[in-house]
Amino acid sequence: MPSMLPGAPWLLAHKSMLRVDQPRKISLYGEDYVLWKDAAGAIQALPNACPHMGAMLSAGWCEPQNGTSAVVCPFHALKFDGAGCTVLPGTNQTTLSLLKPLELIIQGDLIWSYGGYEPKVPIPDVLNQIAKNYYFVGHTADLTVETDLLTMLLNMHDYNHQNGTHRDLFRITDIEFHQFLDHGHCSHAFYDMPTAPYSLLEKLKQPSVMLLPSLIKAHLENHFPSLVIFHGEMPLGKAAQCHIFVPEAENRTRTYILLFGQAKHPVFKLLGSTYLKFGKVVVDQDADILGKIYPDTPRKIKLNNEVGMDWVRRNFESFPAVVEPNLSK
Ligand code: FES
Ligand SMILES: [Fe+2]
Secondary structure, eight states: OGGGOTTOOEEEEEGGGSOBTOOEEEEETTEEEEEEEOTTOOEEEEESBOTTTOOBGGGSEEEEETTEEEEEOTTTOOEEOTTSOOBOTTOOOBOOOSSOOOOOEEETTEEEEOTTSOOOSOOOSHHHHHHHHSEEEEEEEEEEESSOHHHHHHHHTOTTTTTTTTHHHHOBOOOEEEEEEEETTEEEEEEEEEBOOOOHHHHHHOGGGGGSOSEEEEEEEEETTTEEEEEEEETTEEEEEEEEEEEEETTEEEEEEEEEEEESSGGGGGGHHHHHHHHHHHHHHHHHHHTTOOTTOOOOOOOTTOHHHHHHHHHHHHTTSOOOOOOOO
């Protein structure tokens, strides 16, 4: 269990990822839950296995009940309210709770949970600040990778994998590492990535590549363990690409992107779906390489600029305590 860091907060979803009255399966710490959103935007979460004969409630549907909605089991149509109570056929009485609701912490559109564990690490406030100062562009690349949380986080904090994993997309020619600021469970990394130019023909074939600058200036804001924000600044506007991580099980980790923008020029807003597509390609490439790694291979080589990964390993080992920050450079 320590490999999934109990006591950390996990962002299960942005409310826009749930359709009204459409149950959705969410996994955390090896347990499955059904989440649903009523017409007023209220969120409920119950264990996903129906207490009658175990059908997945997430495969069922929702029906209005008492000003909110209840989830209906797809097998024999028992209807459960957000407290996990039902009314058995032929009776007029509501049962006691048969399913213990998953505790959620809702902050605006953000749905957080500690998965039933005692909180040891606070929820980072940064996403509330971003939600206040940026507009929400959308979500993308919601996928589950057959890998453990540590391996997933190492990939996200690996500043050298652009040349391999993301070679096709960015053509990054170099990594110019500038600064790493270690504040314990929060850190910042600043680096520049020059890219090789695209030919005119390539631009004509695929105009979206023109959005890529000749120098990608990266500022990564990291909040251990659940969140990495890639801050991008372009002439037309600013973007905050938030990478979210959720430990679904020991060897299954979910990731997705929430994208926020700040337009300096109205045209910027038209580019939202293009940036979402880029984000999806990046995550797909990461998922692909994560499926092609032998776990537990002894490391005999260390490259430059692995400080982000050192930060992940240190925080993992000392979790939930924060050791004296010692990696700034
Ligand atoms: S299994 Fe859910 S109602 Fe029977
Ligand atoms: Fe990557």
